[in-house]
Amino acid sequence: MTTNRKQSCSIYFIVAALMLLVFLLSSPGGKTCAAADKSSVPKDSCTATECHDKMVKEKYVHGPVATGECSACHKSAKSMFKQKHSFEKIQNTGKLCAECHERLDTQKFVHAPVKEGKCFSCHDSHQSPNKFQLRAAGAELCFKCHDRSIIKRKFVHGPVAVGSCTTCHAVHQGDFPKLLRASANAVCFECHTDKAEAFKKKKFAHAPVRKSCMQCHNPHSGEFKYNFIADGSQDLCFTCHKDKQMNISTATVKHKGLVTEKKCLACHDPHFSDYVKQLTMQPADLCMSCHDKAFSSAAGKVANMKEMLSENTVHHGPIKQKDCSGCHNTHGSKNFRMLRENFPPVFYSGYDPENYKLCYMCHEKTLASDEKTTKVTAFRNGDKNLHFIHVNKSVKGRTCRACHDAHATNNPRHIRNSVPFNTWNLPVGFEKTENGGQCLPGCHKMYIYDRKQAAKNI
């Protein structure tokens, strides 16, 4: 490592080179050497003269430069025609640096300039005002080659805003794509520990969250809040849920619950949930979080469901199972009251099983189709099917609502106390008996039915 380039310098160079050698041997790969000490520059080294004295002026001077060890990198030119103060061109910087530093192209993903051995594109070989002799500090270094537009959007991610690119990216090489310091989500979890916790603890994680946070968030900056790739409360969802967008836009009976300020997020958690379908609460509780009051608008009135269900204690099967979606399509539908299937909004209707598809999703379709039965329904007098009698008429058949309430009542079999009949609340007057029942509705006088012994109503 010594040179005979300058006789007067050589003794100092030998000393300096030996010091350097000890230095390097005592630290694995030469990587963790102690900070260079400028005072150790030999008095008549190249940097001691005014020719190259500026080479040790900056705050950070490269180890061998600081010790005047120019020859570690600059080999004297051997050519006969050249003067003694001439040096070989440095052909392969990467290889040169690797003589003293550990190789930086051994992992799966190597940063392009490192791969090409262009260490000098980021590090000044001699000195710099920046730590590690970097050619610029923080993100400015990166922007020498990368497009600054990645941080120029309206919202900027915390660590990016402070120029800390290297908290997420390795600069030389790494085992993860995009030079990330860990697999994509693990990088995020390092700081967003609440999300990491939730990922472990909650029952469900939304499919794209499992895949990569970047499916929705730009890691650097974005035009939308939270660096979304589109407005987060709804448009973002529609970038993937095209079918839902279609359902919602074609629904003729629309749910105002979809267009509150939080839009989709009024009901769904975009990341994790303990409830099915990424819901923020138990489904029925969710509905009640808004339907705990009555609404009235130009389109009509909507009853206070919470109050209604607490006042009427005999709850219909699906209500007991807290399954409002069994009958309603929360995202809107083509049917009255956003019902999944047809259900007449009126008191009278000509009989057509199609009208009652909603109830027939779960109940026997032939409920009102046969005049006589001993099986299909308990609403019979002997074998005379009273559902048939009331419902199955070509005109003015009574719809189910004339007697039943779909949610809850205080009577057995969800028979209502009364039913709106134009402006009048028509009483139903039902009483259950051991083998049948009796009714005194606003429609006729008291009639009795008995399944075992057909009652004679005169």
Ligand code: HEC
């Ligand atoms: C760690 C290796 C290394 C050491 C030690 C080193 N140089 Fe260099 N030097 C280079 C490389 C690589 C280049 C060419 C690329 C560049 O500009 O960084 C270079 C370029 C130069 C140049 C021409 C371009 C310029 O930056 O002006 C001069 C002059 C020079 N070095 C002088 C010196 C002197 C004097 C010393 C000792 C005080 C020294 N070098 C020590 C690596 C080194």
Ligand code: HEC
């Ligand atoms: C002759 C051996 C030698 C060569 C060749 C060499 N270095 Fe160094 N490098 C050192 C020594 C010694 C240090 C001092 C370590 C210190 O100051 O802590 C050092 C320090 C550094 C540091 C600062 C490290 C720190 O932890 O502060 C960087 C960056 C660096 N060198 C980059 C390079 C690059 C880039 C090249 C190739 C252009 C190169 N080195 C070539 C010996 C060398």
Ligand code: HEC
């Ligand atoms: C794209 C820019 C870039 C390139 C190219 C680059 N480095 Fe670095 N290097 C850095 C940055 C930035 C740091 C500061 C460390 C950090 O923030 O992780 C650094 C730190 C270092 C260090 C000191 C700390 C450490 O990690 O050991 C050495 C030594 C080093 N680089 C050597 C090299 C060598 C040798 C090459 C060429 C093979 C090279 N660098 C190429 C940007 C670069």
Ligand code: HEC
């Ligand atoms: C000397 C130029 C240069 C500098 C400085 C530089 N890069 Fe790069 N970087 C490149 C090139 C060239 C590529 C390859 C681009 C490509 O493949 O499209 C690249 C690719 C990348 C990639 C993508 C890797 C992949 O697998 O797709 C990341 C991430 C990256 N650089 C981050 C950084 C960061 C962070 C800094 C600052 C610490 C930085 N770069 C500084 C030149 C540079």
Ligand code: HEC
């Ligand atoms: C919070 C972590 C984080 C920070 C901080 C960060 N990045 Fe990234 N960066 C990423 C992730 C994650 C990707 C991969 C994006 C993907 O896969 O879609 C990435 C990708 C890149 C790419 C590859 C091109 C691309 O857009 O896919 C470049 C270049 C890049 N980052 C440069 C930078 C620069 C420069 C900085 C500092 C200004 C920086 N990054 C800060 C996380 C980060």
Ligand code: HEC
């Ligand atoms: C180095 C730590 C760090 C890492 C790593 C990190 N973040 Fe952040 N993130 C922050 C900080 C700090 C904030 C700002 C918090 C605040 O303002 O309350 C933030 C905010 C956010 C926000 C909310 C934006 C806002 O404006 O409040 C989102 C979304 C986010 N990060 C996503 C990510 C994703 C995705 C990743 C992985 C690519 C990630 N973060 C990695 C530190 C980090």
Ligand code: HEC
């Ligand atoms: C399906 C899209 C999507 C994915 C994937 C996603 N997020 Fe989000 N993220 C959102 C939405 C929407 C919000 C806004 C939530 C709100 O306003 O209540 C948000 C908000 C955030 C916030 C800021 C508010 C808060 O909840 O703290 C952070 C931080 C965040 N996300 C981190 C992450 C991380 C980390 C990942 C990956 C594990 C991730 N996100 C994956 C959609 C997503």
Ligand code: HEC
């Ligand atoms: C990057 C694409 C993407 C984005 C953006 C996205 N999702 Fe998803 N979402 C999916 C995928 C993929 C599934 C899984 C579908 C499947 O299993 O059939 C899913 C499933 C769901 C589910 C059903 C979950 C379950 O357990 O069955 C709901 C609810 C949901 N997303 C709501 C949302 C909401 C609300 C948003 C907006 C905040 C959103 N999604 C944004 C891709 C996305």
Ligand code: HEC
């Ligand atoms: C008022 C509450 C509420 C709102 C607001 C809401 N959803 Fe839902 N969403 C639900 C319920 C309840 C389910 C599960 C039962 C069902 O499918 O009706 C669900 C299920 C889903 C599913 C799972 C697939 C499916 O149909 O079963 C997706 C995807 C979905 N919603 C997307 C969205 C999107 C996108 C938005 C915003 C446009 C949104 N939701 C707004 C309550 C809501």
Ligand code: HEC
């Ligand atoms: C974020 C609040 C909110 C949530 C949660 C919510 N709704 Fe609604 N819902 C409304 C509003 C507001 C209306 C409209 C009242 C009006 O017309 O003025 C409405 C109306 C309705 C209507 C009558 C629709 C019509 O126009 O005929 C039904 C049925 C309904 N909601 C069922 C549900 C069900 C089932 C759930 C649970 C899956 C639910 N809602 C959750 C706010 C909500």
Ligand code: HEC
């Ligand atoms: C068995 C089917 C069914 C189930 C389950 C169901 N509904 Fe309904 N819902 C209906 C029918 C039918 C109507 C229309 C009632 C009418 O007009 O008489 C309706 C009407 C409504 C209305 C409008 C109220 C009004 O003023 O007429 C709301 C709000 C409502 N349902 C909310 C809910 C909620 C919340 C749940 C879950 C707790 C739920 N529904 C479960 C069938 C059902």
Ligand code: HEC
């Ligand atoms: C999503 C499935 C579902 C739909 C739709 C449905 N029901 Fe039910 N219904 C049930 C379940 C479950 C029971 C409870 C059966 C039991 O307890 O044995 C029940 C019970 C009943 C009962 C009382 C039976 C008893 O033994 O007390 C009546 C009356 C009834 N439903 C009427 C209707 C009417 C009218 C409709 C249409 C508006 C309807 N149902 C729609 C599931 C449904």
Ligand code: HEC
């Ligand atoms: C005139 C009043 C009335 C009408 C209209 C009516 N029901 Fe009923 N329904 C009853 C009575 C009363 C019972 C109780 C029978 C018993 O258990 O004694 C009953 C019982 C039921 C039951 C429990 C199972 C069974 O059949 O015993 C179901 C389900 C049912 N009705 C569905 C419907 C459907 C669906 C409609 C509309 C197509 C409808 N009902 C129309 C009075 C009516």
